[in-house]
Amino acid sequence: MIDELEESYFSINSFWRDRKQTDDIRHLNAFALDFDFYKKRRYRSLTPKEMYEKYIKAKLPLEPTAVVDSGRGLYVIYAFHHCSIERLALYRAIYHQFQCQFEQYGMDPMATNVTQVIRIPGSYNVKADKTVDIIDSNDTEYELTDFCAILPYSYS
Numbered sequence: 001m002i003d004e005l006e007e008s009y010f011s012i013n014s015f016w017r018d019r020k021q022t023d024d025i026r027h028l029n030a031f032a033l034d035f036d037f038y039k040k041r042r043y044r045s046l047t048p049k050e051m052y053e054k055y056i057k058a059k060l061p062l063e064p065t066a067v068v069d070s071g072r073g074l075y076v077i078y079a080f081h082h083c084s085i086e087r088l089a090l091y092r093a094i095y096h097q098f099q100c101q102f103e104q105y106g107m108d109p110m111a112t113n114v115t116q117v118i119r120i121p122g123s124y125n126v127k128a129d130k131t132v133d134i135i136d137s138n139d140t141e142y143e144l145t146d147f148c149a150i151l152p153y154s155y156s
Contacts, residue, residue, distance in 0.1 A: 008123035012077070012116055022114050028083040028091050028144065030065070032118045033076040033098055034111035043106060048074035049135050055105055061150050062142065067135040068118070071125025073106070074135070075118050083144045088114065094147045101150070 012030045037043040037051045046054070048069040056076065065079040083091070095112045103109070119125060119132045 005120065005123040007126055008120045010117060010120055012118060013114060022088075026085060028085060028087060028114070029080055031078045031091075031095060031098065031147075032111070032116060033078075033102065034070075034073065034108040034116070034118065035076070035102070035106050036073045036108045037106035038072050040104075040106045048072075051105070052076070052135060056102070059101070062146060063138050063140055064136070065140045065142075066137045068121055069133045069135050070119050071128030071130050071132055073108075077118075078147070079141050081141045081143055087144050090144060090148075093151060094144070097150050097152065 012032045013026075013028050035048075035051065035056065037046065037048075037055075043051055043055070052067055052074055056074075060076065062078065064076045066075070066077040068075040068077065091114065092112075099107055099109055099112055121132050121134045123132050124130070125132055
C-alpha cells in the first residue's frame with residue numbers, strides 16, 4: 001500500500017531515457033483505457049465499479065488485466081507479454097478504435113498517447129479525496145495482435 005503518496009503516477013510504457021517523449025519509448029507494455037465517465041451527465045451518479053459493471057465490462061473484447069478506480073474515473077488495463085516499439089502504428093490504430101467504441105462512455109481521447117501515465121493504485125487522488133483502488137485484477141497478458149479483431153478492416 002502506498003497511502004502516503006499523493007498524486008502519484010507511473011508510465012504504462014517503458015522508456016530508454018528519463019524523458020517522457022515518444023522517441024524515447026522502448027517497449028509498449030499496455031493499453032490503459034481511461035474513462036472520465038463522471039464528465040458525462042448520464043453517468044455522473046455512478047461509482048467507477050458501477051460504471052464498469054453496467055456499461056463497459058460486457059463491451060470489452062477480452063478480459064482486462066486490471067480495472068482500477070482512479071478516484072473519480074476508472075482505468076481498464078490490458079498488459080502485453082512483449083511488444084516492440086516497432087509496432088507503434090498498430091498500437092495507435094487499436095487504441096484509436098477503442099476510443100471510437102467507448103467515447104460515449106467518457107473514454108478520454110487525450111489519454112491514448114503512447115507516453116500516457118496513470119495513477120498508482122494505493123496512492124491518494126487529492127481532487128477526488130480518495131485512494132486509487134483496484135476493482136478487479138486477472139492473470140492475463142496479451143499479444144498486441146490479440147486486439148486486431150476490433151479493427152474495422154476486412155480481408156474481402
